[in-house]
Amino acid sequence: MVQSAKPVPPTWCPGCGDFGVLAAVKRAAADLKIPTHELVLVGGIGCSGSIHNFLEINGIHALHGRLLAQAVGVKLANPSLTVVAAGGDGDGYAIGMGHFMHAFKKNASILYLVMNNETYGLTKGQASPTSQIGFEGNVEPPFHSILTALSIPAPNFIARTFSGDPKGMTAILGEALRFNREGRGFAFIEDLSPCVTYNDTYKLWREKVLDVSKLPGYDPTDRKTMFRLCLETTEQGRIPIGVMHRPKEPGHDGLEVKLVGDRPGPVRTDIGLAANLPAYEKLLSGLS
Numbered sequence: 001m002v003q004s005a006k007p008v009p010p011t012w013c014p015g016c017g018d019f020g021v022l023a024a025v026k027r028a029a030a031d032l033k034i035p036t037h038e039l040v041l042v043g044g045i046g047c048s049g050s051i052h053n054f055l056e057i058n059g060i061h062a063l064h065g066r067l068l069a070q071a072v073g074v075k076l077a078n079p080s081l082t083v084v085a086a087g088g089d090g091d092g093y094a095i096g097m098g099h100f101m102h103a104f105k106k107n108a109s110i111l112y113l114v115m116n117n118e119t120y121g122l123t124k125g126q127a128s129p130t131s132q133i134g135f136e137g138n139v140e141p142p143f144h145s146i147l148t149a150l151s152i153p154a155p156n157f158i159a160r161t162f163s164g165d166p167k168g169m170t171a172i173l174g175e176a177l178r179f180n181r182e183g184r185g186f187a188f189i190e191d192l193s194p195c196v197t198y199n200d201t202y203k204l205w206r207e208k209v210l211d212v213s214k215l216p217g218y219d220p221t222d223r224k225t226m227f228r229l230c231l232e233t234t235e236q237g238r239i240p241i242g243v244m245h246r247p248k249e250p251g252h253d254g255l256e257v258k259l260v261g262d263r264p265g266p267v268r269t270d271i272g273l274a275a276n277l278p279a280y281e282k283l284l285s286g287l288s
């Protein structure tokens with residue numbers, strides 16, 4: 001019998017924005033009727049990265065900043081799984097930055113969910129790559145994941161959500177998971193998820209978030225327009241949220257399609273001697 005892992009109660013501080021993400025993942029997966037044992041969540045290192053422990057699914061606690069490599073590996077091994085990588089802004093945009101950039105290019109059909117609280121929550125509130133100038137002595141301008149994502153010319157699904165808007169978040173998460181399950185490639189969602197203990201931004205973010213779909217000229221199939229809208233709203237001191245890129249092309253561009261093709265993936269492949277001996281002998285005869 002195929003089984004999912006048993007969840008434990010969340011260990012997060014009461015009010016942590018990550019609770020909103022947990023609820024949205026549960027709702028979106030239920031709406032899409034994804035069997036729990038077919039949903040795999042690869043968690044990063046950080047408060048956010050423990051999310052898989054609180055869900056009745058199968059999960060892996062990855063190395064810090066290496067969750068994308070592991071999530072892509074799971075998808076390649078068994079393309080029939082729905083795979084979500086979930087972690088923090090420190091995990092994804094500091095130690096994991098190299099993997100972050102290449103994930104858009106590789107375009108495997110997995111969802112990368114970053115819970116951005118503009119701090120290293122688990123290690124007690126130090127500045128992270130998305131921290132504002134002045135936070136805990138930070139002197140660097142914050143990293144903008146959406147502008148970076150939009151600058152990479154690959155047919156990815158790109159969005160930003162806010163834990164203070166659970167309905168909007170659930171809808172976008174559902175769309176991203178559908179995109180993955182149709183084998184259309186990589187989906188990236190940055191959720192603005194306040195850390196109530198070390199950087200309580202709920203009130204500020206509620207005032208600043210701006211749903212880009214309400215702006216004149218909004219067109220998520222047009223990368224240039226969306227880059228301009230995001231840049232302009234950010235320069236005006238607002239925080240753009242919503243779907244930022246929804247590729248026009250219906251194609252199958254995922255990495256597993258390129259590498260695994262029509263085969264079922266190593267997990268479902270017969271690796272026994274009898275099934276593979278003829279191919280092995282053919283290979284050897286070609287070498288003589």
Ligand SMILES: Cc1ncc(C[n+]2csc(CCOP(=O)(O)OP(=O)(O)O)c2C)c(N)n1
Nearest residue numbers: 045046047048064088089090091120121122
């Ligand atoms: C290789 C390595 N370096 C550093 C750490 C220490 N460390 C644990 S979590 C973390 C950052 C957590 O911040 P973030 O990814 O934003 O997650 P959050 O706790 O805010 O959800 C760091 C630096 C580690 N566990 N492993």
Ligand code: SF4
Nearest residue numbers: 013016047121195196
């Ligand atoms: S320290 Fe911050 S990020 Fe971590 S559980 Fe508490 S509120 Fe959430």
Ligand SMILES: [Mg+2]
Nearest residue numbers: 088089119121
């Ligand atoms: Mg963080």
